[in-house]
Amino acid sequence: MSTLTAKGQATRDRIVEATADRILAAGIGATSLDDVRADTTTSKSQLFHYFPGGKAELVRAVVALQGERVLDAQRPALAALDSLEAWEAWRAALLAHYAAQHGWGCPIGSLAAEAAGTDAELAEQIDDYLRTWRGELQAGLERMAAAGKLRDDAPPPERLAAALFAQLQGGLLLTRTEQALWPLEAALDGALVQLRAALAS
Amino acid sequence: MSTLTAKGQATRDRIVEATADRILAAGIGATSLDDVRADTTTSKSQLFHYFPGGKAELVRAVVALQGERVLDAQRPALAALDSLEAWEAWRAALLAHYAAQHGWGCPIGSLAAEAAGTDAELAEQIDDYLRTWRGELQAGLERMAAAGKLRDDAPPPERLAAALFAQLQGGLLLTRTEQALWPLEAALDGALVQLRAALAS
DNA sequence: TACGGTCTGGACCATGGAGTCCAATCGACT
DNA sequence: AGTCGATTGGACTCCATGGTCCAGACCGTA
Numbered sequence: 042m043s044t045l046t047a048k049g050q051a052t053r054d055r056i057v058e059a060t061a062d063r064i065l066a067a068g069i070g071a072t073s074l075d076d077v078r079a080d081t082t083t084s085k086s087q088l089f090h091y092f093p094g095g096k097a098e099l100v101r102a103v104v105a106l107q108g109e110r111v112l113d114a115q116r117p118a119l120a121a122l123d124s125l126e127a128w129e130a131w132r133a134a135l136l137a138h139y140a141a142q143h144g145w146g147c148p149i150g151s152l153a154a155e156a157a158g159t160d161a162e163l164a165e166q167i168d169d170y171l172r173t174w175r176g177e178l179q180a181g182l183e184r185m186a187a188a189g190k191l192r193d194d195a196p197p198p199e200r201l202a203a204a205l206f207a208q209l210q211g212g213l214l215l216t217r218t219e220q221a222l223w224p225l226e227a228a229l230d231g232a233l234v235q236l237r238a239a240l241a242s
Numbered sequence: 243m244s245t246l247t248a249k250g251q252a253t254r255d256r257i258v259e260a261t262a263d264r265i266l267a268a269g270i271g272a273t274s275l276d277d278v279r280a281d282t283t284t285s286k287s288q289l290f291h292y293f294p295g296g297k298a299e300l301v302r303a304v305v306a307l308q309g310e311r312v313l314d315a316q317r318p319a320l321a322a323l324d325s326l327e328a329w330e331a332w333r334a335a336l337l338a339h340y341a342a343q344h345g346w347g348c349p350i351g352s353l354a355a356e357a358a359g360t361d362a363e364l365a366e367q368i369d370d371y372l373r374t375w376r377g378e379l380q381a382g383l384e385r386m387a388a389a390g391k392l393r394d395d396a397p398p399p400e401r402l403a404a405a406l407f408a409q410l411q412g413g414l415l416l417t418r419t420e421q422a423l424w425p426l427e428a429a430l431d432g433a434l435v436q437l438r439a440a441l442a443s
Numbered sequence: 444t445a446c447g448g449t450c451t452g453g454a455c456c457a458t459g460g461a462g463t464c465c466a467a468t469c470g471a472c473t
Numbered sequence: 474a475g476t477c478g479a480t481t482g483g484a485c486t487c488c489a490t491g492g493t494c495c496a497g498a499c500c501g502t503a
Contacts, residue, residue, distance in 0.1 A: 046470080046479060070271035071359030073460055084482045085462080095462065150415050151355035154348035157418075158272025168419045175416075196431065203416060203425045204432030210415050211408030211429075214351050215376075217358075218369045224404045228412075230397065231405030234439050235432045247449060247500085274490060285452045286492080296492065 053091040055081050061103045065146030069100055069155050097160055104163065107149060108170045114138035122181025123188065128236055132229045135209070136222065145220050148213035175206040195239035208232040254292040256282050262304045266347030270301055270356050298361055305364065308350060309371045315339035323382025324389065329437055333430045336410070337423065346421050349414035376407040396440035409433040 045053065059080040063072045074088055074096060092098040112119070115138070118131035150171060156164040179202035185191050186198055195201065212228025246254065260281040264273045275289055275297060293299040313320070316339070319332035351372060357365040380403035386392050387399055396402065413429025 044479075048470090049479065052480080067359030068356050070356065074462085075460070086464085086483075087481060089462070090480070096460095147355035147358070150412075150419075151352050153415070153419055154352035155269045155271060155356045157348070158268030171416075171419055196428065200424070200428040200431070203428040204409070204413075207412030207416050207425060207429040208405070208409045208432060209412065211351075211410065211412030212405075214354070214411050214415070215372075215404060215408050218351075218354055218372055223401070224408060227397065227401040227404040228408040230401070231409060231432075231436045235435050238435050238439055245449080249499090250450065253450080275492085276490070287453080287494085288451060290492070291450070297490095 049091070052081075052083065052087060056083060056088065056091060056099070057102050057106055060099055061107050062146075064100065064103055064152070065107065066144055068147065069152060069159070074099075097163065100160070101163055101166060104149065104152065104166060104170070111138070111149065112174065119177045119181075122178065123184045123190070125233075125237065125240065127181070128233060132233060135229065136226060139213070139216065139225060140222055145217045147217055148210060150210045151214065151217070171206075171210075175202055178202040178205055190241055191239050192241050201235070201239060204235060205232045208235070250292070253282075253284065253288060257284060257289065257292060257300070258303050258307055261300055262308050263347075265301065265304055265353070266308065267345055269348065270353060270360070275300075298364065301361070302364055302367060305350065305353070305367060305371070312339070312350065313375065320378050320382075323379065324385045324391070326434075326438065326441065328382070329434060333434060336430065337427060340414070340417065340426060341423055346418050348418050349411060351411045352415065352418070372407075372411075376403055379403040379407055391442055392440050393442050402436070402440060405436060406433045409436070 056077065060072065060077050063076055063080065074085065077083075077099075078085060078088065088099070089095060092102065094101075115131055115134050118127060118134045121127050122131060149167060153164060153167045153171070156167055179198050182191070182198035182202050191198075196204070208228050208231055209225075212225040215224035215228070216222060257278065261273065261278050264277055264281065275286065278284075278300075279286060279289065289300070290296060293303065295302075316332060316335050319328060319335045322328050323332060350368060354365060354368045354372070357368055380399050383392070383399035383403050392399075397405070409429050409432055410426075413426040416425035416429070417423060
């Protein structure tokens, strides 16, 4: 792993991406290394060549990739969540991302439950990821609070961020069970209603 | 299976309950029949005696039990969700239930992702369950709308119910990752904010 | 006490999937 | 061409786990 040829890097990437697709569609447990092998036309030895830690390491790479993708999709909006318009832009970015995603993959949050039982380290990684994501929302709210844009009787940024983030995650969950985008839309609308209610008049 | 002695019924119940605990703590995939056997001091033959369909049938029984439990916890409040006070009572009932639950089991919604990959029938059962739960909220909102208690420009009951339900499910997700109750509290607070915003003045 | 059904124990089988190993090939650099 | 490491193929081992089977214990009834 010290040195990776361009070819090797390409193979590695191919493996991670294909595995990500499968895991998002079927879950971790339902994704076998043989599946991955078939999807990528690779051999067992390659899987373990690029991921000496075996399936656990591969899955961790997948989670990191997918996490980065989702964060990237909100990136410009996420950095400047300090006005109602910015939050509306954030909402739009999320909807665009999940609408474009082929299939209705399970949200990362749903993997947490599965990971908790099988791989404590992975569970920790997912929890950390969710915390940083939520932290971004909280940071935006804190900037707004500091600028006096929030009502005095509004919930503190930490709680408000948790509520908004929960709204989002729940929306993703329903979007998956319903195989449709509208629950996520409805959820994000609800999040904005909450935000407006917290805005200083 | 046709006839169950009191003793047999007791054993069966013991199996389902112990399995429920394990599944809620570790997920479906991380719960093996041998684990269940050990937890309940039963033998393989008993497991298959009471659940001829094997693990799949057992898991379905667990989901049914847990679903019923959660619904029961909200029962009185759920039947009369037609005023702000009723929704506040509902919120309190949920918090009480999840606070009392030992450990921070994964919400049923989180099992959906795992089930989707391994047992389509189970996934369907879980989806149905989530739909009826959400349907209860929607029914309450529809009664309120019919009684003119909702603003004309409020979202339609279906979307509002989805938003509130998503808020709840997301709250459960965070409560698990944080191993604390406050995210669920914050989420339910957010749900009530949304509800108030939809109330006719 | 004999009988029939339910209940229980635990050995046994089958299989899928993770992980190992070695030999063969490729490709860059000398 | 020669060499060395990166890359690849695929057979093989090992084991966890779901599922089968049968013999025996329990228990109510005739």
